[in-house]
Amino acid sequence: xxxxxxxxxxxxxxxxxxxxxxxxxxxCDALGERCGPLARLTVSYDVTFLVLLLxxxxxxxxxxxxxxxxxxxxxxLCSCTATAVAADRSMILSWWKLQDALRDEKGLKRLGSHxxxxxxxxxxxxxxxxxSAFNVLCEQQLQKLSALEDERCDSIDRTADCFARILSAxxxxxGERQRILEQILYQVGRFIYLLDAADDxxxxxxxxxxxxxxxxxxxxxxxxxxxxxxxxxxxxxxAIAALNLLxxxxxxxxxxxxxxxxxxxMTEMVLSGQWKNRKKLLREKSRxxxxxxx
Numbered sequence: 292x293x294x295x296x297x298x299x300x301x302x303x304x305x306x307x308x309x310x311x312x313x314x315x316x317x318x319c320d321a322l323g324e325r326c327g328p329l330a331r332l333t334v335s336y337d338v339t340f341l342v343l344l345l346x347x348x349x350x351x352x353x354x355x356x357x358x359x360x361x362x363x364x365x366x367x368l369c370s371c372t373a374t375a376v377a378a379d380r381s382m383i384l385s386w387w388k389l390q391d392a393l394r395d396e397k398g399l400k401r402l403g404s405h406x407x408x409x410x411x412x413x414x415x416x417x418x419x420x421x422x423s424a425f426n427v428l429c430e431q432q433l434q435k436l437s438a439l440e441d442e443r444c445d446s447i448d449r450t451a452d453c454f455a456r457i458l459s460a461x462x463x464x465x466g467e468r469q470r471i472l473e474q475i476l477y478q479v480g481r482f483i484y485l486l487d488a489a490d491d492x493x494x495x496x497x498x499x500x501x502x503x504x505x506x507x508x509x510x511x512x513x514x515x516x517x518x519x520x521x522x523x524x525x526x527x528x529x530a531i532a533a534l535n536l537l538x539x540x541x542x543x544x545x546x547x548x549x550x551x552x553x554x555x556x557m558t559e560m561v562l563s564g565q566w567k568n569r570k571k572l573l574r575e576k577s578r579x580x581x582x583x584x585x
Contacts, residue, residue, distance in 0.1 A: 293335070293337055293483055293486075293487050294335060294336050294337065295336075295337065295482070295483055295486050295487070295554070295557045295561075296336055296337040296340045296479060296482075296483065296549060296553070296554070296557075297336040297340075297549065297553050297557070298311060298545060298548045298549045298552070298553045299548060299552035299553050299556050302548055302552055303544075303545065303548055304544070307544050307545050307548070309366060310352075310541055310542060310545060311339070311343075311545050312365070312366065313352045313365075313366040313367055313368045314339050314342045314343055314346070314368050314374075314542070315334070315336075315339045315342075316357070316365050316366065316367040316368070317342065317352075317367050317368025317369060317371055317374040318334055318338060318339055318342050318368075318374050318377055318378060318381070319331050319334040319357070320357070320367055320369070320374070321371075321374040321375050321377070321378035322334055322378045322381065322382065322414075324378075325375060325378050325379060325382075325417065325418065325421075326378060326379070326382045326411075326414030326415075326417055326418050327413060327414040327417070329410050329411060329414065330378075330382055330411065330414040331358075333381060333382065333385040333411070334381075335381065337483065338377050338378075338380075338381040338384075339377075340479070340546070340549055341373075341377045341380070341381075341461055341476070342368070342371075342373050342374055342377045343542040343545055343546050343549075344462075344472055344475060344476070344542075344546060345372070345373035345376060345377060345461075345462075345463050345464075345472070346368075346371065346373040346540065346542055347464070347468070347538070347540060352366045352367060352368055352369065353366075353367055353369040354366055354367065355367060355369075372463075373463075376461075376463055377461075378418075379418040379421050379422045379425075380418070380422060380425055380461050382411070382414050382415055382417075382418035383415065383418050383419055383422060383425060383426050383429055384429065384457070385411065385415075386408070386411060386412075386415040386418075386419075387429045387430065387433050389404050389407055389408045389411070390408070390433070391433060391437075392404040393405060393408065394437065395500055395501075425460055425461070428456075428457065428460050429457050432453045432454070432456050432457050433453065433457075435453050436450060436453035436454070439453070440501040443501065443506060444503065444506070445503065445506035445507050446503070446507070447485060447488070447503045447504065447507050447522070450484070450503045451480075451481045451484040451485050451503075452481070453484075454480050454481070454483065454484040455476075455477045455478070455480035455481040455484065456477070456480070457480065458476045458477065458479060458480030458483070459473045459474075459476045459477035459480060460473075461476055462476055467536075468537070471533050471534075471536050471537055472537075474529070474530070474533040475530045475533045475534055478526040478527070478529045478530035478533070479526070479530055479550075481526045482523055482526045482527060482530075482554060485504075485519070485522065485523060485526075486523065486557065486558060486561055488502055488503055488504045489504060489519065489561050489562060490561045490566060490567075492504055492505065492511065504519070516562055519562075520558065520562070523554075523558055524555075527550060527551075527554050527555070530550050531547075531550045531551060534546060534547065534550060
C-alpha cells in the first residue's frame with residue numbers, strides 16, 4: 292500500500308500506541324498465517340487503519356516473538372476477525388497495485404514489480420479464493436481507472452472515485468455500522484489516491500506518465516496547492532464526521548488521531564517534499580518523542 296494513513300505518534304498516549312502496535316503486529320501475523328511468510332512484507336499502516344475500524348470491541352491481545360523481534364515478546368491482536376479480513380484484502384490490494392505498476396513502469400522498476408508479483412502470487416490466489424467478490428471488484432475498478440488514464444481524464448474526482456470504491460468495499464458489518472464504515476473508507480480512499488498523485492507529481496511530469504493533478508492543475512503553484520489542500524480536507528472532514536457516529540471502543544482515540552492529526556501531517560510532508568525522505572524524518576521524530584518506530 293502507500294503508508295499515508297498513520298497516526299501522529301507524538302500525540303498518542305503510551306497505552307494507545309501499544310494498542311496500535313498490537314493491531315499492526317496482528318495484521319502482520321494474519322498475513323503470514325493466511326497468505327504465506329512473504330505476505331508479511333506487504334503489511335502497511337493503511338491496512339492497520341482498516342483493522343482498527345473493523346474491530347468493534349476489545350479483542351484479545353496475546354504476546355509472542357516474531358522474526359523482527361526475536362528477543363522480546365510483542366503484544367499482538369490474535370485470532371481476530373478484523374485482522375483476518377484485513378489480511379486477505381490487503382493481499383489482494385497489493386497484488387493489483389503490482390499489476391498497475393507493471394502496466395506503468397519500465398526498466399528496473401518494472402522488473403522489481405514483476406519479481407514481487409511472482410513472490411506474492413500464491414498468497415494472492417489464497418486470498419482471492421476467500422474474497423472472490425472483493426477481488427472481482429478490485430479488478431473492475433482498476434480497469435475503469437486504466438480506461439480513464441488512457442483517455443487522459445482531467446477530473447481528479449472521477450479517477451479518485453475508482454480507488455475510493457475499492458477501499459469502501461472493505462467495510463464489514465451490517466446496517467448503519469456498515470454504511471458508516473463505507474463512508475469513512477471511501478473518503479480515506481479518495482484521500483490516499485489524491486495524496487499519492489501529489490507525491491508522484493514531479494516524477495510523472497518528467498516521465499510523461501498519467502497524473503490527474505498535472506491535467507487538473509497545469510501550474511502547480513501555491514494557489515493550486517491550496518485548492519488541493521481544501522479538496523483533501525473535505526474528504527478528511529467527511530471521514531471524521533462519519534467516525535463520530537460510531538460507538539467508541541479502545542481504538543477510537545487512535546482512529547481520531549489518524550484522521551484529525553495524522554492525515555494533515557502527511558499532507559504537509561508530501562506537499563513540502565519532505566515525504567521523499569520519510570524514513571529518516573520518522574526515525575528522528577520517533578527519537579525526539581521517545582517512541583519506538585514500528
